[in-house]
Amino acid sequence: MQQIVRLPFFVVLMGIGAIAMIVPAGHAAVMEDFTTMRVFFYGFILFSILTVLIALATSGYSPANVARSQLVGLLSAFSVLPVMFAIPFYVAVGNTTFVNAWFEMVSCFTTTGATVYDTAGRLTPSLHLWRGLVGWLGGLLIWVTAISIFAPMNLGGFEVRATASAGQGAARSYTQIDKIADPSERLLRYTLTLTPIYAGLTLLLWIGLVVMGEFPYIALIHSMSTLSTSGISPIGGLYFAASRFWGEFLxxxxxxxxxxxxxxxxxxxxxxxxxxxxxxxxxxALVLIGTVTLLLFLRHYIGAADQNEPAQLREVGAALWGALFTVTSFLTTTGFESHFWDGATVWSGLQTPGLFLIGMALIGGGVATTAGGVKLLRIYALYRHGEREQERLLHPSSIGGGGREARRVRKQGAFISWVFFMLFALSIAAVMLMLSLTGVQFETSMVLAVSALSTTGPLATVAAETPIAYSGIPDPAKVILAAAMVLGRLETLAIIALFNPEIWQR
Incomplete structure (x- = not known):
């Protein structure tokens, strides 16, 4: 066991990915889809042998710099492993291109959930299960690495509260990590701690959805998609789910x-x-969800007031629930659309503005979770800084309270949050520009750029004025979006940290 965990991080992940191919192979065997079974079983054999060979070649590897090794390994995982995942997927689908298969796996592994296979019957159930499993593994990887890699390096949102180690302190923090935290031991410890929690929650949600009337196969993929915030669904979302309201509530x-x-x-x-x-x-999150839900509901309520027929209580409740669920779903960057989301449009006769959902996806969820976006902690730091500046305008000699940590969040935390926000905005502009050069229209490129960088793939279908099909964009645009998904998943500051000269000095 010790020999395995001391292998390079990427090699261990490669082995886990190879073993995961047994799951769709076994499912295909039960479904009597023997072509898919053979493809994934042969993929398991091929990549297991390749993993063993690479493991033997790197068994004596000892990283010169722990921080650099962990970041490079994580970047390699999201960049290279989707190629391995795509090979059996490409062969099993048959009538597709490798670019589409690779784009699909990048989208799944980064928990984005964007798909080029819009037709529900295009993929077999075992291939949908593979999509959901890859997304689930990507979510677990984020859980583990956020605490074992990003937290000690003050990245991924942790820099908002722990900015004292910036500048020269960053070099000391890297040195401290080298001395007290062996990468394999730290990753192993948090993997063994978080994996049972992650798997247990997925199992609990799966059982709950089945009890609510959902088909076990669909319930499994939806439960994996919920925990990983990938929004992957074999039936095109929750609109067609059998569990309806109670499944959505769970x-x-x-x-x-x-x-x-x-x-x-x-x-x-x-x-x-x-x-x-x-x-x-x-x-x-509660304030944002409550405020946006109330605004959407009031908009539809005012629109419905102009109609001759009075609204029924059932319609009002359905509209309120549809807004509440969908807003929360996009804030967590899951991207599930409520079955009752369209009911509000029918009730009031007004179209729901997708700009609200784009804003929710941009904000994103919590630090060290599977959600993407700017993250709630950074938004909180910017809010507290703005609140303090407004207070100083009224009382210039006032002293901000809250203690040492609160002052750090309002000052250094807000500063680094603003820097990240500007980098995120520049990333959106750069992706939009590159997409426009490939022939994608400006409005479409804006929605696609936000959906990729916030890892909210369904945003293109739900939030756009007309649904955007990923299958209709050119291959160069798919490559750009795939790179944007990796950038959005790892965050810009983590990529910039690799260019820090201090991290390469040893």
Whole structure:
């Protein structure tokens, strides 16, 4: 066991990916889809042998710099592993291109959930299961690496509260990591801690959806998609789900794990004394969800008031629930659309503006969760800074309270949050420009860029004025979007950290 965990991070992930191919192979055997079974079983054999050969070649590898090794390994995982995932998928689908298969796997592994296979019958059930499994593994990877890699390096949103190690302190923090935290031991410890929680929550949601009347196969993929916030569905979303309201209600409860890391990692990174009631991310999420839901509901309510027939209580409740569920889903960057989302349009006669959902996806969920976007903690830091500046305009000599941590969030935390926000905005502009050069229209490129960088693939279908089909964009645009998904998943600051000269000096 020790020999395995001391292998390079990427090699271990490659082995896990190869073993995962047994799942769709076994499912295809039960479904008597022997072509798919053979493809994934041969893929398991091929990549297992390749993993063993690479493991033997790198068995004596010892990283010169732990921080650099972990970041490079994580970047390689999201860049190279989708190629491995795409090979059996490409062969099993048959009538597709490798670019489409690779784009699909990048989308799944980064928990984006964008798909080029719009027709529900295009893929077999085993291939849909592979999509959901890849997304589920990508979500688990984010859970583990966020705490074991990003937290000690003050990346991924942790820099908002721990900015004291910037500048020269960053070099000391990297040195400290080298001395006290072996990469294999740290990753192993958090993997063994978080995997049972992640798998247990998925199993609990799966059982709950089945009890609510959902088909077990569909319930499994939807439960994996909810925990990983990938939004992958074999039936085109929750609109066609058999469980209807009660299934959505159960999924809604599990969205909380994408709003705050304290729901599953309390005490792991020195936050044992804080609960959800004092968590600024969770409070910010409740305020945003409540405000946006109320605005959408009032908009439809006012629109319905002009109609001759009075609204029934059932229609009002359906419209309110559809807005609440969909807004929360896009804030967590899952992208599930409520079955009752269109009911509000029918009730009021007004189209629901997709700009609200784009804004929710841009904000994103909590730090160290599977959600993408700017993250709630950064939004909270910017809000507190703006609140303090407004207070100083009225009382220039006032002193901001809240303690040392609150002052750090309002000052250094807000500064680094603003830097990240500007980098995120520049990334959107750059992706839009490159997409426009491939022939994609400006409005379409804006929605696609936001959906890729926020890892909210269904945004292109739900939030756009007319649904955007990923299958209709050119191959160069798919390559650009795939790179944007990786950038959005790892975040710009983590990529910039690789160019820090201090991290390459040893």
């Amino acid at each position: 999924i809604f409860l599990f969205f909380v794990f994408a709003l705050s890391r304290l729901t599953f990692s309390k005490g792991m990174i020195g936050e044992g004394g804080k609960g959800l009631r004092r968590d600024p991310e969770f409070i910010t």
